[in-house]
Amino acid sequence: MTTVHLIEYEDANDEVRAVYDDIRATRNTDFINNFWKALAINPQQLRRTWESAKAVMAPGALDPMTKELIYIAVSVANACEYCIHSHTAAARAKGMTDAQYGELLAVIGMAHHTNGLVATLQVEVDEIFKVRS
Amino acid sequence: MTTVHLIEYEDANDEVRAVYDDIRATRNTDFINNFWKALAINPQQLRRTWESAKAVMAPGALDPMTKELIYIAVSVANACEYCIHSHTAAARAKGMTDAQYGELLAVIGMAHHTNGLVATLQVEVDEIFKVRS
Amino acid sequence: MTTVHLIEYEDANDEVRAVYDDIRATRNTDFINNFWKALAINPQQLRRTWESAKAVMAPGALDPMTKELIYIAVSVANACEYCIHSHTAAARAKGMTDAQYGELLAVIGMAHHTNGLVATLQVEVDEIFKVRS
Amino acid sequence: MTTVHLIEYEDANDEVRAVYDDIRATRNTDFINNFWKALAINPQQLRRTWESAKAVMAPGALDPMTKELIYIAVSVANACEYCIHSHTAAARAKGMTDAQYGELLAVIGMAHHTNGLVATLQVEVDEIFKVRS
Amino acid sequence: MTTVHLIEYEDANDEVRAVYDDIRATRNTDFINNFWKALAINPQQLRRTWESAKAVMAPGALDPMTKELIYIAVSVANACEYCIHSHTAAARAKGMTDAQYGELLAVIGMAHHTNGLVATLQVEVDEIFKVRS
Amino acid sequence: MTTVHLIEYEDANDEVRAVYDDIRATRNTDFINNFWKALAINPQQLRRTWESAKAVMAPGALDPMTKELIYIAVSVANACEYCIHSHTAAARAKGMTDAQYGELLAVIGMAHHTNGLVATLQVEVDEIFKVRS
Numbered sequence A, B, C, D, E, F: 001m002t003t004v005h006l007i008e009y010e011d012a013n014d015e016v017r018a019v020y021d022d023i024r025a026t027r028n029t030d031f032i033n034n035f036w037k038a039l040a041i042n043p044q045q046l047r048r049t050w051e052s053a054k055a056v057m058a059p060g061a062l063d064p065m066t067k068e069l070i071y072i073a074v075s076v077a078n079a080c081e082y083c084i085h086s087h088t089a090a091a092r093a094k095g096m097t098d099a100q101y102g103e104l105l106a107v108i109g110m111a112h113h114t115n116g117l118v119a120t121l122q123v124e125v126d127e128i129f130k131v132r133s
Helices: A014-027 A034-039 A043-057 A064-077 A081-093 A098-121 B014-027 B034-039 B043-056 B064-077 B081-093 B098-121 C014-027 C034-039 C043-057 C064-077 C081-093 C098-121 D014-027 D034-039 D043-057 D064-077 D081-093 D098-121 E014-027 E034-039 E043-057 E064-077 E081-093 E098-121 F014-027 F034-039 F043-056 F064-077 F081-093 F098-121
Strands: none
Touching: A014 A034, A014 A043, A034 A043, A034 A081, A034 B098, A043 A064, A043 B098, A043 C098, A043 D043, A064 A081, A064 A098, A064 B064, A064 B098, A064 F098, A081 A098, A081 B098, A098 B034, A098 B043, A098 B064, A098 B081, A098 E043, A098 F064, A098 F098, B014 B034, B014 B043, B034 B043, B034 B081, B043 E043, B043 F098, B064 B081, B064 B098, B064 C098, B081 B098, B098 C064, B098 C098, B098 D043, C014 C034, C014 C043, C034 C043, C034 C081, C034 D098, C043 C064, C043 D098, C043 E098, C043 F043, C064 C081, C064 C098, C064 D064, C064 D098, C081 C098, C081 D098, C098 D034, C098 D043, C098 D064, C098 D081, D014 D034, D014 D043, D034 D043, D034 D081, D043 D064, D064 D081, D064 D098, D064 E098, D081 D098, D098 E064, D098 E098, D098 F043, E014 E034, E014 E043, E034 E043, E034 E081, E034 F098, E043 E064, E043 F098, E064 E081, E064 E098, E064 F064, E064 F098, E081 E098, E081 F098, E098 F034, E098 F043, E098 F064, E098 F081, F014 F034, F014 F043, F034 F043, F034 F081, F064 F081, F064 F098, F081 F098
8 A cells, every 4th residue: 555645636736737747748648657646745756756757768879668678677676566567568568579578587587596696606706897988 | 705716617527617618609708707617616507507698698589788788787786796797898798888878877777766766655556557468 | 465373462472472561561552563473473583573673763862753764764675565564654653744754755765766876887985985983 | 896987077078067066066075976977977867866866865854864864774775885885974974973873773773674574474564554644 | 466467288388388297297286386377478488497496496415495495585585475475385395394484584584684784884704704615 | 894993802891892702602712703893883782683693593493504594595685795705604614515505506596586587577476375384
């Protein structure tokens, strides 16, 4: 159960409504998901988070679907059920195929596996990997 | 410091050497990184892990660089220093540009951010996200 | 579902009852929450945990509400649903206002965000931060 | 080792310099810590992160030192060495006493302890904790 | 809710059926748990994971019940509800007594506790602990 | 670098010395490792932690070496470098063989692997696993 009451559009103040309006316009849908309605208890935090999300997840040097795959990977490692469901849905909406999902799954599993092995063995970083961009 | 002695090629048994040989042939280099030399204390585990990694990270429905980005994202969330360095180097070797790295960074930051917000608020999954492939 | 049967007062042995009695007396309520009833499967562990909790969460150099905010922050990062709900309720019972909760949320989100950025970049600690108390 | 070259003031572009200038003015010091110099590889991300941090960590319903304690608690759970050092230094700069630090330590330890116990036992949330603000 | 449709035996392709058959034969039961039915969306990943699990969890230098205790400990720290339940059931099936479970609980709690304390204090590794096998 | 000054025996107050004396007597060595010297900044927390550790890690329904393996598994998942080194050394001192260590490594890797797969797929707990002790 959410720790706060969700704030619906009709109960929102002007600052919150402005964000909701922008979410709707940007996504071309009237639907506002629970995350934003919960976050609205702190309108400044709502606005900052939405503006960052909009900028960060927009097409750029990485395509939007790839960004969703990265988002899922982080959310899995942080055991965030809501985030896993919402970004898996978003990845599918952005074109993720079943084959791509199957490979995402395998890479996430592999990464967790070797993260665990490396931490157990406390492997030291090879000099050759210490390259900088 | 690694918790075990690294096993060099010349000190390895036949099972370990066979894996080292395959790593070298697959990657077209004589270099074997510390992870495999540490993992070699359990030759069966070495072989299973290498064979899985080789299969999972090969080109498929997702391209190899995208797989490295996903690997980095998981490793960051698990705070695996070695894995972050080795897979950042691998992503660069597979063509990751500075602009792509900058966006990877932003998406990882954003995902951690909203993971934290969602967990604090215990947001419930919207019905609309409960889609299955 | 809890992995064990909850142990109610009437079914508890003397060691467990003594802890339940102290919880009730300390909190001035008859209510015993599920955590203690589950932990009672190991009476020594129950006693140690309760005695530590009672000592650690008591007023001291930090006030009890601040301690609850810290507790929530840890529980969020560890994705502990029960702990988030119980300590959010406790923080409110100890006077946390909606405005304070909104700021707690923002700080937790910010901390997760920069934790993710720092891990991705593997930033080295500035010498100036290496101060000791 | 940082995965990127730190960007010093003299090598920074105008967007980065504007952020560095604001960090210096806000903190009343010429010192820029490594985190910002690394983050500067993505100037938009640098600006967004700094502006959020400045807003979130400012005095409000929670005092700045309490916010640093929450930040430390999250950073500990995420095993972020840099963040632990930088925010422990910040908490001290904002007045954290040795006694307060000792209690912060105890609360963080306690929270991790019960997070682990609760997850093992998979304790279900008591109805009474399901209160909303 | 699982993000994919579970694949039942009758709907499975030959590669998946071969794994299901081996699971049934190895465990001497017709029951296939949800994990494998979900993983079957990627048949190669299903096969690799099952073969690794079969090899790793078999009796060896460590007995099967001890391996389950280690599995539970990892799953608790990663907040994996499914894994905690399935491996707690497996440990019991392999002979874990209530007394052993109670001690497992206490050790997991203690380990989380000191992990949190050590991270807060950033304790440096004593030279004497740097031994290698 | 530790965030506090380590407290040596000669500089310790009576409460801290009593714990140090008990550590030495219990372990039959004069050596006190850094963890306790750092924790000594909060003498009550030092005492509580030591007394709990002494009780929890003592022989019982689980043997001391098995307890160390569980401790390592938790510490790996929490990325606690100090804890991994100190408890790996402790496990060896309590008789862990190289073969046992190699299997511990494999189980920890496997558990991380399936934890990641399960979280990605959000697998629901099978009814059959919902057994209680």
